[in-house]
Amino acid sequence: MTMKNWTETQQNRLIELNADDQELCQTFEDETQRNRAFQNRVTELIKTQKSKLEKMRANERRPGLCSLSDQLVASLTGKGFVQVTTPTMMAKTLLEKMSITDSHPLTKQIFWIDSKRCLRPMLAPHLYYIMKDLLRIWEKPIGIFEIGSCFRKESEGARHANEFTMLNVCEFGLPMEERHARLEELAGVVMKTCGIDDYKLEAEESAVYGSTIDVVGTEPEDLELGSGAMGPHPLDDAWKINETWVGIGFGVERLLMAKDKGNTLGKYTRSLTWLDGVRLNL
Numbered sequence: 001m002t003m004k005n006w007t008e009t010q011q012n013r014l015i016e017l018n019a020d021d022q023e024l025c026q027t028f029e030d031e032t033q034r035n036r037a038f039q040n041r042v043t044e045l046i047k048t049q050k051s052k053l054e055k056m057r058a059n060e061r062r063p064g065l066c067s068l069s070d071q072l073v074a075s076l077t078g079k080g081f082v083q084v085t086t087p088t089m090m091a092k093t094l095l096e097k098m099s100i101t102d103s104h105p106l107t108k109q110i111f112w113i114d115s116k117r118c119l120r121p122m123l124a125p126h127l128y129y130i131m132k133d134l135l136r137i138w139e140k141p142i143g144i145f146e147i148g149s150c151f152r153k154e155s156e157g158a159r160h161a162n163e164f165t166m167l168n169v170c171e172f173g174l175p176m177e178e179r180h181a182r183l184e185e186l187a188g189v190v191m192k193t194c195g196i197d198d199y200k201l202e203a204e205e206s207a208v209y210g211s212t213i214d215v216v217g218t219e220p221e222d223l224e225l226g227s228g229a230m231g232p233h234p235l236d237d238a239w240k241i242n243e244t245w246v247g248i249g250f251g252v253e254r255l256l257m258a259k260d261k262g263n264t265l266g267k268y269t270r271s272l273t274w275l276d277g278v279r280l281n282l
């Protein structure tokens, strides 16, 4: 006898309603049995999702994206880092300073507003810009960070969104020999704030920085949470900066995904159809 799996439509609905992996692999003796099980399960899952929304309305009243961002702000300012808020629109000239010119792989991913400006695909150019001035004004070491939307045209769905939230934290003017430890420490602060215990640091190749140190979540499977780099770096010349530095860019939705051990990014993003991880077509 051949066993029946969920239809694709059923499967998708179950995923939306947060069914677990085990349920998604369930098999049935015939279609009638399967369809009945589907109806029952959907009714239960809807109930659970509604009660999740009720709880959120009664207690936190904010999506995880907002509350985690606040917790990260508290942790980093607590460690002496200063928050900055730069424009969401970015000048083409600043991207060019990151070596992202017409031939660069990232160029194809950029949302252009007009011939001179785009929606920022990353925070680093703006942080470099501000840091160049702060280095003249403040005593070193200087730590700053920004949390804000970034935009990239992406084709792969489950781990990428066109609009996502980046946390970029960096420190300039620290002793050369402390950079590695500091990078690990920063990753540790962010992981601790998120409540992510399962992660590792990995050396990676990056299109922008050459070599990077990635922070990779390992549960339920490997997921890049952030990419770190160190300076002095060849890109610094364009900003007339000659300093030691460390920096890491994290995706905040990826952090939420890892914290929940989830497998889709969509429910954590800015959204019209999800509210705090609950699909609103209940």
Ligand code: ATP
Residues within 6 Å of the ligand: 152, 154, 159, 160, 161, 162, 163, 164, 165, 166, 224, 225, 226, 227, 249, 250, 251, 252, 253, 254, 265
């Ligand atoms: P990936 O290889 O996963 O596409 P990346 O190496 O291109 O990511 P980075 O430029 O290193 O991304 O950006 C820093 C972080 O921002 C990533 O580690 C990831 O957490 C997050 N991020 C990047 N692109 C996206 C996206 N499209 N949607 C959600 N998060 C993203």
Ligand code: MG
Residues within 6 Å of the ligand: 206, 214, 224, 226, 227
């Ligand atoms: Mg990366």
